[in-house]
Amino acid sequence: xxxxxxxxxxxxxxxxxxxxxxxxxxxxxxxxxxxxxxxxxxxxxxxxxxxxxxxxxxxxxxxxxxxxxxxxxxxxxxxxxxxxxxxxxxxxxxxxxxxxxxxxxxxxxxxxxxxxxxxxxxxxxxxxxxxxxxxxxxxxxxxxxxxxxxxxxxxxxxxxxxxxxxxxxxxxxxxxxxxxxxxxxxxxxxxxx
Numbered sequence: 001x002x003x004x005x006x007x008x009x010x011x012x013x014x015x016x017x018x019x020x021x022x023x024x025x026x027x028x029x030x031x032x033x034x035x036x037x038x039x040x041x042x043x044x045x046x047x048x049x050x051x052x053x054x055x056x057x058x059x060x061x062x063x064x065x066x067x068x069x070x071x072x073x074x075x076x077x078x079x080x081x082x083x084x085x086x087x088x089x090x091x092x093x094x095x096x097x098x099x100x101x102x103x104x105x106x107x108x109x110x111x112x113x114x115x116x117x118x119x120x121x122x123x124x125x126x127x128x129x130x131x132x133x134x135x136x137x138x139x140x141x142x143x144x145x146x147x148x149x150x151x152x153x154x155x156x157x158x159x160x161x162x163x164x165x166x167x168x169x170x171x172x173x174x175x176x177x178x179x180x181x182x183x184x185x186x187x188x189x190x191x192x193x
Contacts, residue, residue, distance in 0.1 A: 011038040015052075015169070017162045021106035021121075022068065027056030028168050059174035064164045070157050072102040074150065075120050078136040089150040101125045102134075107158065114142045118158050 012035075019031040036048045073093045077084040083098040092098070104122040111117050117140035124132045139148050141155040148154065164172075 011036065013037075015166060017109065017165050018051075019106065019108040020161065020165045022060060022065075023056065025057065026059045026174075028054075028060050028064065028165065029056060030054045030165055030169060032165075032169075054169060056168065058168075060168060061164075061172050061174050063172070064161075064168055067157070067161045067164045068104045069099075071104040071107065071120055071154075071161070072099045072122070074139075074154050074157070075102055075104055075122050075134055075136055076124075077150065078120065078139055078148070079134045081124060081134075089153060107161065109158065110138060111140065115140060117141055117143075118154065 014035045016033045016035075017030065018033060019029075021029045023029050031051065031053050034050055034052050038046055040046050073084075073089060075081075076092060076099070077089065081102075083095070083101070084092055087095075102122060102124050104120055106121045108119045108121075109116070110119070117138050119138045120136040122134055124134055126132055139151070139154065141148075141151045143151070
């Protein structure tokens with residue numbers, strides 16, 4: 001049963017992404033915590049929180065894929081791949097040919113405050129068409145004992161990915177090719193009038 005709460009007061013909804021994964025169908029599976037805050041009829045503030053899981057059936061937008069692709073450099077460095085040996089983050093980040101061997105499929109955020117960090121998963125194409133699955137260990141953004149030199153860049157890119165995930169949840173998906181053809185035909189018909 002669906003219940004609707006009517007209120008004349010402002011409703012605040014926030015979503016905190018904890019995991020995002022590009023699924024085999026090209027959609028996005030997302031786990032997030034949603035918090036809804038509103039004022040009830042008695043003037044009391046009510047907060048509702050829940051963990052949500054969304055299994056995306058719509059294809060991800062090219063912007064989402066580009067955001068995931070930006071994480072390839074971190075995957076290579078954190079997993080100690082040969083491409084990253086003796087290279088700085090920025091040197092490897094500009095080596096598009098080497099990075100094309102890597103694909104990021106998911107990330108998972110954990111911890112909080114100074115203990116917050118991320119785990120990245122993906123793969124690396126090997127010679128002969130073989131694929132090596134890679135799971136980067138949990139990497140804190142701020143770790144005094146074992147600092148990751150590019151933690152600031154990693155955190156910034158994860159924030160960018162989270163923004164793309166939120167837009168996906170709000171309907172930003174890959175345009176339908178048939179829809180584009182329909183729109184084009186409709187536009188051409190209007191031009192002929």
